[in-house]
Amino acid sequence: MKSPAPTPHASPLTPTMKQMNRSKPMKHPMPMKPESHLKQLKEITAVLFSLAIAGTMLPPASHAAMLDELTTPLADPLLAQPPVLVHGKPLPGDQEGLICSPGPTVLREPLSLADAIDLALCQHPQVQAAWAGIKVQAAQLGEARAAYLPSVNAGASQVRSKTSPAAGEGVRSTQSYYAALTWRLLDAGARAANRRAADALLEAAAAGHDATLQKAMANVIGLYFDAQSSQASEQxxxxxxxxxxxxxxxxxKREQRGVGSRPETLQARTFVAKAELELGRARGQHQKALVALNLAMGAPVAGEEAQTLSLVPPTDDDLPALELDLREWLQTAREQHPAILAAQAQLDASREKVQATRAEGLPSVDLSAGQYINGRPNQSPGVRGERDTTVGVSLNIPLFDGFSRTYKVRGAQGQVELRQAELRDVQAQVQGDISTAYVEASAALRNLASSRRLLEAAQSSVDAISRKYDSGIADIVEMLNAQAALSDASQERIRTLSDWRSARLRLLANAGRMSRSVLATDAKP
Incomplete structure (x- = not known):
């Protein structure tokens, strides 16, 4: 009684029942002799061995470059990379993207806000990570597109066997060659869903990069004006x-002339000591603000590459009023803010992943073809000169996988709910940031005129009392009080100007509308 034949599997090495297995070798116009195959195999082996030896002798960087050229001769054969990776990413309203110079950057003296933002967009690690994320998702999209193309493999082997003389055979050397093609013809939509998900993730990466740029600019704007205010406060x-x-x-002098008294001189010395103490605190705050600004720009704060910052002094020019009210700012952010767009794209990708996970558990149709000379790989050598050609179509029907597919679908559905919650969270965070910046900008705008009038009045009071004090009409208490009022008025004016410019530009950045062109027009140094 014969044993049952083994069940075939869908593979080019083990053809299915629908595959046609022709045992006779195919006819070729010019058949290649086994000696020619052996010669080609030796040449290929020599080249690969030479490359391996050369790779161990080359430096690691050259070795990696050589392997990259061999494994990826084409940069983007499926056109998966977006144009932004080639031409750069322009900000909203800009005509072209920012060009970053390689190597360490020498800071300009004095540093303007535009230069600080350019440094942050080129050097900040989060911006660079977001840029690399676009490349990663572009590669994922290429993999999703590659699923529509066939895969082709080829190989060669040489087997040398030795048997005992009693078997009637001595040493035998056999060379075998094979080429196999596998191509998925039909599925239940898994490849299409994966491709749509990869498209959505690439859009999310691009929008996330835009959101990172806006966040970096908003952070630099706030820290720059903090540093500028602390610099003005120190002055x-x-x-x-x-x-x-x-x-x-x-x-x-008044005490020496007998006009003044000893208590007045002591009060003046006390006021000088207090002014020295406040000056020391202001210098410390300014240095702290410069360190924070350096970190926001991605510049080193210690070591040989650290550079000393000096900022452009603030001017006393009022800026125009806000263009939109709060409701219009919020509506613009809901439609255009890159963080919201990125979260929405992540949600779309999660929904496509649900469809892809479901489709992976449905039937699929594959085409396979192969040609084998002198046997098949990982098997005993066949008869010299034997050719085996297979062509077949296989239908794969998943029947039972231990309920693994069920839980994969449930996990994908949970990811959709997670992305929905993240989208709502991002929307609330963006609206909160915009509302806060709008309120701060509106309040600072209303206080600009008041702070100017306060400073002018305090300066006039100091000038008038100084003349009286020099003439002996006013006492030291009036003079010190007027000087303290002038110092407070100067601080209020500096704080109000900084709050206005910072809140206005942060409002543009939080709404996703900040750009270098807008900065050049509105953010006066």
Missing amino acids: ARAQSEALARQVLETAL
């Missing part, structure tokens, strides 16, 4: 200290 404290020393000198 104002230095002026207050100089004025306090002048008051002390006047008090000493």
